Amino acid sequence: MPGWNLRNRAAIVGVGYTPMLRSTDRSLGTIAVEAALAAIADAGLTREDIDGYIGMPNAPSPAARHLDGVDEISAVYLAAALGMKEPAWLMDQSGQPTGAVAAACHVVASGLCNYVLVLRTMYNPVGRRYQEASQTSAGGPLQYGLPYGVSGGIAMLAHWLQRYMHDYGATREALYSVVANDRRHARLNPVAYWRDKELTLDDYMNARPIYAPMCVFDCDIPVTAAGAVIVTTAERARDLRHPPAYVSGVANSLQPGSRIFEISGVARKDVQVAQIYDGFSPFVWNWLERLGYCGTGEAHLYTQDGRIGLGGETPINTFGGQLGEGRLHGMGHLREGVMQVMGRAGERQVPGVQHSLVVNGFVGSHPYFNLMLSRG
């Protein structure tokens, strides 16, 4: 199997983000530019330093209208709105921010760009429900789902969860451990949507079912917000404001879960903190097994007893995850992974972080990426 010649040769050097809002009268373009400027300032750079951009424009809500600057932000929109002069790399990609960072490593390591901005904006449709589909016809992949009431990914996860509970004796009470872990950590995150609200087991068990066995709290809260990071070479990173978050490994989520440990040369036991994609709660069980933190069918036991909490064996989703912070489609996970390895996570800081794992997407179904971030 091929290796990766760029281990620790590129790094994330700045992060920027906006508050998690359910609605706002400010445009999505404004929010995107604010996150970009915040990331640039955080790195101690200026706009003129940024010569590359990789974004993920797609609005995943079934209610999305796909209007540039309104509910999506394209590379062309961002470059113009930010006033980028003659960018050497400008790209929209599908997938999540970890994949954009993986690509950005190549763009800076090749010498084509000095500083690549990676940005994700998300939009919560105003006056409509996030999963609402009002189409009169269903084409493409929707033709096999929408006429049956399948809107977005929740039904797929409900099927996964139902089967998992059937095969391994897992329960919704056990799944509460994943949601409660997120909600507990969200209390320590100043920008988390749920920072002021506890979720008891009773609240969870009595919550509105959406696609049962998935209830409303198994789904991340849609927000309008943006997050951004800056990627540059290891050489440049050393001279900037913060300790760099070196990218020690990248692995596609269609590859075996062990791949991220092999390619980074970082053993699972040497990872101090992990951000694991949790757009829907069952993702976390699925990934823990796939990554080898426990055996197949054991994740519902593994997530009990504080093992995944701050102070536990490997703290997971220390910022509250998307279930606690808001639906930033992986950008929250990336930002927290960076902050942890930089030692800037405040009350949430895990002591002595040398290696920080960031996992995006759903095992086996999407071309998303895992990243290993390491301290120099």
Added chain:
Amino acid sequence: MNDAQSPQRPIPEPDADSAPYWQAASEGRLSLPQCAACGRIAFPPRQICPACNASRMEWITLSGRGTVYSHCVMHERFVRGVNPPLAIGQIELEEQAGLRLVTNLLGCAPEAVRIGMPVEAVFEEIAPGVRLPQFRPR
């Protein structure tokens, strides 16, 4: 059970890959393309075999028998014209291990659906000439 759906459900839009699937459904048949080289049946329908990349796919009529691989119950209306509560099943067809499609489960209370339940295809008319493959207990 909610077999009484409103008439404004989204109508499937056949495309070059799927036109024979919806045509067969309108005739009350469950049909999918099978690779003439390796024998794999493809869902969603494809014109080049995803398993071996051969380009000769032959549309075959399936038995319409399968089992419930998994299921859930839609409790809120997210899709125009599709009314809760409604059972949504992932059906594994008897012709091939892992060959699964998602439909509603009709003729049975949503809470009575079980993994492994034997089911058979039925075809539900949702607009003149448009029929959806669905499944019910057999």
